[in-house]
Amino acid sequence: MRFGKTLQSSVYEPWKSSYIDYPKLKKLLKESDSPNGRTSADSKASTQDWTEEDEGAFVDELVNVQLEKVNAFHNDTYKNLRDRTTECELELQKIAASEKNGNKEAAQSAGVGQDVEAQTLLNMLQRLDNITNEINELEKYSRINYTGFLKAAKKHDRRRGSQYRVRPLLQVRLAALPFNSEDYSPLLYQQRMQKEREQPQSQLENREKITPYKSYKFWVHPENLLEVKIYILRRLPVLVYNPQTSKVVEGGQHDPRITSLYLDNPGFSLYTEKVSKTAGASSVRLRWFGQLNSKPEIYLEKKTSEESGDSDEIRFPIKTKYIQDFISGQYKMEKSLNKLKERKGADSGDVKRLQSNVEAIQSFIIENKLQPMLRANYARTAFQIPGDDRLRISLDTDVAFIREDSLDQERPCRDPGDWHRTDIDANGMEYPFLGIRRGEVSRFPYALLEIKVKDCATKKTNDWVGELMSSHLVKEAPRFSKFVHGVAQLFEDHVNTFPFWLSDLEIDIRRDPETAFQEEQEKKAKHAEEKQAVGSLMGSRPSRSFTAAVGSPVSKSADEARGGMLASSKRDKRDEKPDSDEDEVEAQASTPWGSQGLHALLPSFSGSKYGRSRQRGAIQLPPGVREPGRLTKDTGPVRVEPKVWLANERTFVKWQHISVLLATLSLSLYNAAGEKNDVARSLAIAYTLIAALVGVRPILLRCSDVS
Numbered sequence: 075m076r077f078g079k080t081l082q083s084s085v086y087e088p089w090k091s092s093y094i095d096y097p098k099l100k101k102l103l104k105e106s107d108s109p110n111g112r113t114s115a116d117s118k119a120s121t122q123d124w125t126e127e128d129e130g131a132f133v134d135e136l137v138n139v140q141l142e143k144v145n146a147f148h149n150d151t152y153k154n155l156r157d158r159t160t161e162c163e164l165e166l167q168k169i170a171a172s173e174k175n176g177n178k179e180a181a182q183s184a185g186v187g188q189d190v191e192a193q194t195l196l197n198m199l200q201r202l203d204n205i206t207n208e209i210n211e212l213e214k215y216s217r218i219n220y221t222g223f224l225k226a227a228k229k230h231d232r233r234r235g236s237q238y239r240v241r242p243l244l245q246v247r248l249a250a251l252p253f254n255s256e257d258y259s260p261l262l263y264q265q266r267m268q269k270e271r272e273q274p275q276s277q278l279e280n281r282e283k284i285t286p287y288k289s290y291k292f293w294v295h296p297e298n299l300l301e302v303k304i305y306i307l308r309r310l311p312v313l314v315y316n317p318q319t320s321k322v323v324e325g326g327q328h329d330p331r332i333t334s335l336y337l338d339n340p341g342f343s344l345y346t347e348k349v350s351k352t353a354g355a356s357s358v359r360l361r362w363f364g365q366l367n368s369k370p371e372i373y374l375e376k377k378t379s380e381e382s383g384d385s386d387e388i389r390f391p392i393k394t395k396y397i398q399d400f401i402s403g404q405y406k407m408e409k410s411l412n413k414l415k416e417r418k419g420a421d422s423g424d425v426k427r428l429q430s431n432v433e434a435i436q437s438f439i440i441e442n443k444l445q446p447m448l449r450a451n452y453a454r455t456a457f458q459i460p461g462d463d464r465l466r467i468s469l470d471t472d473v474a475f476i477r478e479d480s481l482d483q484e485r486p487c488r489d490p491g492d493w494h495r496t497d498i499d500a501n502g503m504e505y506p507f508l509g510i511r512r513g514e515v516s517r518f519p520y521a522l523l524e525i526k527v528k529d530c531a532t533k534k535t536n537d538w539v540g541e542l543m544s545s546h547l548v549k550e551a552p553r554f555s556k557f558v559h560g561v562a563q564l565f566e567d568h569v570n571t572f573p574f575w576l577s578d579l580e581i582d583i584r585r586d587p588e589t590a591f592q593e594e595q596e597k598k599a600k601h602a603e604e605k606q607a608v609g610s611l612m613g614s615r616p617s618r619s620f621t622a623a624v625g626s627p628v629s630k631s632a633d634e635a636r637g638g639m640l641a642s643s644k645r646d647k648r649d650e651k652p653d654s655d656e657d658e659v660e661a662q663a664s665t666p667w668g669s670q671g672l673h674a675l676l677p678s679f680s681g682s683k684y685g686r687s688r689q690r691g692a693i694q695l696p697p698g699v700r701e702p703g704r705l706t707k708d709t710g711p712v713r714v715e716p717k718v719w720l721a722n723e724r725t726f727v728k729w730q731h732i733s734v735l736l737a738t739l740s741l742s743l744y745n746a747a748g749e750k751n752d753v754a755r756s757l758a759i760a761y762t763l764i765a766a767l768v769g770v771r772p773i774l775l776r777c778s779d780v781s
Contacts, residue, residue, distance in 0.1 A: 077225050080570040084218045086211045092147040093215070094140050094222040102132045103229060124234050133240060136226060137247060144219045145251050151212055158205055162198060169195070217350070221572045223248065228566065248577040287466075287526045292548035294521040295584050299471065302523065302547050303455070306467055309538055310457040329453040329471070331504070335360040335494060336557045337401075337444040340481060342569050344442070345561045348379070349571050355379045357557055358435065358444060360397065366499040372397070376435045388431045398493045403440050407432045446493055448564065449476040450556045451505065452522070465535055466526040472505045473518035475560030481568070487514055516563040520583065522556075523548055546590035549583040551575055726773040736765035 081096055227241040294302050337358040338344045347355035356378045362370040375389035392400060399405035414425050451474050457467040478495055480486035488495050507515050525539060554575060562572050740761035747754030
């Protein structure tokens with residue numbers, strides 16, 4: 075189906091006028107479609123008539139008119155949905171407060187009976203259902219318009235892009251707008267919490283399901299790859315995949331290369347369901363380690379995504395020679411089933427489980443007419459403590475996607491009678507697959523990091539994992555899928571919907587550490603605010619409010635931050651040493667009289683930076699930092715170096731100079747005094763004693779300290 079028809083069938087009638095005007099963009103491209111779905115000869119002939127004015131008109135309509143229209147409508151609709159959700163929260167809070175305070179009698183006396191209250195709750199649930207439906211429609215609206223912009227830019231670059239290419243500019247612009255990256259989860263969570271508020275507790279307990287793992291996905295820039303590996307290796311060992319003998323592994327082994335061969339039909343229905351996040355969306359793949367000519371163990375896997383976000387996976391091993399017959403339905407794994415029955419019995423659980431998995435996967439392949447379409451090849455480094463599965467981290471590098479289809483009958487990528495490309499597997503071709511034709515391979519520019527954490531993980535583990543996930547070293551990609559990305563890159567002419575992360579490929583994912591820290595603090599503050607609002611709605615005890623870390627802009631308002639900057643600048647100017655006499659006079663004039671008078675009366679009172687810090691008392695340290703018990707210079711044994719003795723002798727010589735001067739003064743006074751001038755003689759003796767003490771006492775004290 076062409077995208078124009080897909081767009082018409084996807085329009086939500088109340089918002090019809092707010093969608094991208096795709097026919098108008100095609101008209102500006104001077105493109106007309108013939109009845110058989112191909113571009114007419116007049117359109118091809120008009121390529122030579124494309125002018126600068128035509129180019130400007132198309133770009134202006136695409137970026138300044140259509141894109142701004144879609145973005146403005148999305149922002150207004152999202153804000154409206156959020157306001158309506160907040161109104162429902164407030165009304166439910168009033169009802170919950172009246173029930174909690176036992177004001178039912180007062181409500182009934184006011185004319186509000188139980189029937190009226192039940193009707194109010196029923197109307198409230200209806201409003202919540204309407205909001206939920208509109209949230210789903212808004213997500214579909216964002217996705218179809220996002221695809222429409224990329225399709226229009228692609229048409230321009232293919233037919234009119236001899237001098238100008240619009241798609242790179244458009245993708246950068248799309249990455250900066252929220253309508254294609256908005257996370258609707260907070261609104262949906264609020265809807266769910268509000269509905270659960272009106273359901274009995276027994277139903278909630280029966281429906282509650284424990285998720286064994288929480289998965290987080292990220293992109294890693296090649297410049298940050300080594301730092302990420304070092305950060306993880308300090309806390310987790312590398313989990314070695316050992317298909318060989320232990321002697322070979324001890325001698326050294328590279329990261330294993332993994333190949334995943336994904337199946338889909340020519341209409342790419344599995345891809346479309348996965349991009350649209352349809353409940354029950356499934357994917358089927360063949361997976362093996364290393365080269366196929368080394369005869370590795372191959373697994374056929376089927377993964378189904380549930381509405382709650384969890385996934386169910388079934389798989390079984392299969393030999394190479396049986397794969398094609400199994401896909402076509404001619405082989406049903408009879409030999410493997412018979413061998414397993416002989417070993418464990420026909421009624422064993424393993425036999426029933428294998429038979430059930432075989433029937434489920436084969437029937438799914440035949441019903442959906444699946445065939446190999448895409449190959450994903452990558453090197454995987456796994457980090458995990460052996461025997462401890464609470465935390466599992468995988469890092470995939472050198473990721474490449476290769477076409478494995480036979481859609482083009484004249485020049486198929488794969489032999490239609492075989493299940494894989496023999497030109498790759500027979501020749502042992504490896505990354506970067508330079509022998510493959512252009513357009514059949516796409517190399518992903520980043521590494522893929524996936525972190526799986528169990529709910530029972532310790533707080534210490536969660537802390538360092540959280541620091542890694544919020545750092546500048548990684549770029550969050552929560553919805554990323556290798557299957558979806560490979561199809562979107564290599565089969566863009568065959569699909570009518572694209573994932574939102576494509577526009578992020580045109581921007582630099584590296585971030586400044588300080589900027590990343592500020593964004594994470596703002597994100598945590600927003601999450602804590604939403605969590606506290608939901609907690610108050612549910613009638614539970616609200617969680618402790620979020621406390622921003624030291625240096626975070628979240629802990630200050632704009633006025634406080636601006637005032638702090640002014641105070642800091644004044645303090646810095648006051649602490650700076652004057653460069654000239656005029657500056658010194660200005661510095662003294664700017665000092666308050668009170669400080670001068672206090673300093674004159676109390677000499678111990680200091681206005682310096684160190685003195686002010688001492689007067690303020692203990693400083694609040696950031697989280698994870700504690701005050702040391704003693705200084706670093708006081709730790710360990712005392713070691714006296716030769717330069718310490720020399721410094722002491724040098725100080726003694728300096729004090730001797732002063733002693734000689736004082737002794738000279740005392741002798742002059744003694745000789746100038748008369749026979750009966752006892753005052754002068756007393757002063758001379760006093761100066762002599764002072765000279766002796768000044769010259770001898772310091773060196774004696776320093777010698778005792780050094781020794």
